[in-house]
Amino acid sequence: METTFLTHTMPSISSKDLRRFGKPLVFALMLLPAVWLAWNWWLAYGFQPNGLGFNPQETSNRFTGDWTLRFLLLSLAVTPFSKLIRSPKPLLFRRMIGLFAFFYVTLHITSYVWLDMLFDWVELWADVLKRIYITVGFTAFLMLVPLAVTSTAGWVKRLGAKRWQRLHKLVYAIGILGVIHFIMMRKGFQIEPLIYAGMLAALLVFRVQKHLQKTKRITG
Amino acid sequence: MLIERSERWQQSENSVTSETIYLNRRRLLAGAAVVGAAALAPSVFAQRDRVLKPLAARPTSFDPGESPTSEAAITQYNNYYEFGTGKGDPAENAWRLKPAPWSVKVDGLVDKPGTYALEDLVDFNALEDRIYRLRCVEAWSMIVPWVGISLASVLKKLEPQSGAKYVAFETLADRKQMPGLRWPVLDWPYTEGLRLDEAMNDLAFLAVGLYGKELPSQNGAPLRLVVPWKYGFKSIKSIVRISLTDTQPATSWNISAPREYGFYSNVNPQVDHPRWSQRRERRIGEFGRRETAMFNGYGDLVGDMYAGMDLGKNY
Numbered sequence A: 001m002e003t004t005f006l007t008h009t010m011p012s013i014s015s016k017d018l019r020r021f022g023k024p025l026v027f028a029l030m031l032l033p034a035v036w037l038a039w040n041w042w043l044a045y046g047f048q049p050n051g052l053g054f055n056p057q058e059t060s061n062r063f064t065g066d067w068t069l070r071f072l073l074l075s076l077a078v079t080p081f082s083k084l085i086r087s088p089k090p091l092l093f094r095r096m097i098g099l100f101a102f103f104y105v106t107l108h109i110t111s112y113v114w115l116d117m118l119f120d121w122v123e124l125w126a127d128v129l130k131r132i133y134i135t136v137g138f139t140a141f142l143m144l145v146p147l148a149v150t151s152t153a154g155w156v157k158r159l160g161a162k163r164w165q166r167l168h169k170l171v172y173a174i175g176i177l178g179v180i181h182f183i184m185m186r187k188g189f190q191i192e193p194l195i196y197a198g199m200l201a202a203l204l205v206f207r208v209q210k211h212l213q214k215t216k217r218i219t220g
Numbered sequence B: 001m002l003i004e005r006s007e008r009w010q011q012s013e014n015s016v017t018s019e020t021i022y023l024n025r026r027r028l029l030a031g032a033a034v035v036g037a038a039a040l041a042p043s044v045f046a047q048r049d050r051v052l053k054p055l056a057a058r059p060t061s062f063d064p065g066e067s068p069t070s071e072a073a074i075t076q077y078n079n080y081y082e083f084g085t086g087k088g089d090p091a092e093n094a095w096r097l098k099p100a101p102w103s104v105k106v107d108g109l110v111d112k113p114g115t116y117a118l119e120d121l122v123d124f125n126a127l128e129d130r131i132y133r134l135r136c137v138e139a140w141s142m143i144v145p146w147v148g149i150s151l152a153s154v155l156k157k158l159e160p161q162s163g164a165k166y167v168a169f170e171t172l173a174d175r176k177q178m179p180g181l182r183w184p185v186l187d188w189p190y191t192e193g194l195r196l197d198e199a200m201n202d203l204a205f206l207a208v209g210l211y212g213k214e215l216p217s218q219n220g221a222p223l224r225l226v227v228p229w230k231y232g233f234k235s236i237k238s239i240v241r242i243s244l245t246d247t248q249p250a251t252s253w254n255i256s257a258p259r260e261y262g263f264y265s266n267v268n269p270q271v272d273h274p275r276w277s278q279r280r281e282r283r284i285g286e287f288g289r290r291e292t293a294m295f296n297g298y299g300d301l302v303g304d305m306y307a308g309m310d311l312g313k314n315y
């Protein structure tokens, strides 16, 4: 079985090695999409063949939106995964993944504000208010800011573990808003955003189940 | 995915050639309808083995005077949800469509109903070149050199009865040919409609070709509507049915999201779509955005039809 395989292999890598080699590796991997995007814009800027297609602005808006949502869901999956393999080691990566989600939403906004709207602030503000799916995305972004700011060990101490954890539960709401943003943005009834919605739902169900088990244990 | 994209890009080299030939030819042979015999490089694109035959057509004055969008962009950046919702999906999947033999069912309030072979409906000896602007509701635009015939000339042949007030169109819906139909993105088959006076307007066009050749499948082969003063989705593709009715026909996007897509859907920079501001558009191939013109710049030809109508309500 996969789980037993993981239980046996994963803890055999020491936390020290994971910090020393695992983290830089995962960091580099998560940077790849951004590197790809930057490289292709560089090519496009020089009128070279590139992978951005016929509407490069649309491509980068969507590409960065997709990766924001992916890293957001991945960060939510860390805790369930760590429970599944009965090892705390995946938790070493949780903050990094969360910060990458924040990094990609920043690129997402940059792509939209700069490449797409060309800093036309009047048009932009009208757009954010008028188009409900952008308002939803913007709300998700605003909620993500305090989480990125308080992601350091210093802030965990300052807030206290309990309060810090409660604050960071916001990420579930952000995930839900992100998926709603995606569903609303696509025209008609499309399957792809629903796949993300399904994954998010699975993560939420897992979370709620764990919570119920905990309360049962306490009350029982 | 990356590899596939760059391949598509490279294909554009061929297309640039045939495009140049096409454009020069158009200038050289203005007035003479002899494109047919010319040895135009057959463009293959995603058609697998479908070779697009050149079509002979006579030039017209319908030309916005702006250079046409590249053939590569027009044939590889498409919205045709029957073949998938990604912009590149139609070019990839539309080879499954069988554009010949093709027939169109004509019914409703006409004196000449029946099932017509494409060749009986469209007179291939009377084709015209028309270069039109295309404005998508997603706020991008193109300049497209179509080949086809005026919609009015076809409708007259069918002899609409005096009670007919609208024309309804329907796209093919065959799962074997159209993999996108597996998902209920829209209520298939795709349907569209026009008021009869809109359909009879000079500008309303039925296209059977593009860039001097038959329509590629992803562009709505073998027969599609082109109504350039309306958002692109009104220009229904791969038409299998034309009905004349006395009531306003149901249209797919209106059924899907009535608040966003009205029956008229005229290009109108003053009436925003809840999803896209319609004041500006990106011309495919350009970096910035341009101002969008009322009726997509065709106000002098179509504006009269909407005199006195509240276009904010009738969006």
Ligand code: HEM
Pocket: A057, A058, A059, A061, A062, A063, A064, A065, A066, A068, A069, A072, A105, A108, A109, A112, A128, A134, A137, A138, A139, A140, A141, A144, A174, A178, A179, A181, A182, A185
């Ligand atoms: C946590 C926050 C956010 C997430 C998870 C997110 C995610 C996404 C996703 C998945 C898409 C669809 C991509 C696709 O179709 O493949 C998208 C599209 C889009 N998002 Fe976001 N987004 C967020 C915040 C924002 C913000 C703050 C803005 C604007 C200020 C924004 C503007 C847009 C726009 C304009 C599109 C449409 C792209 C296009 O079709 O050109 N999003 N977003």
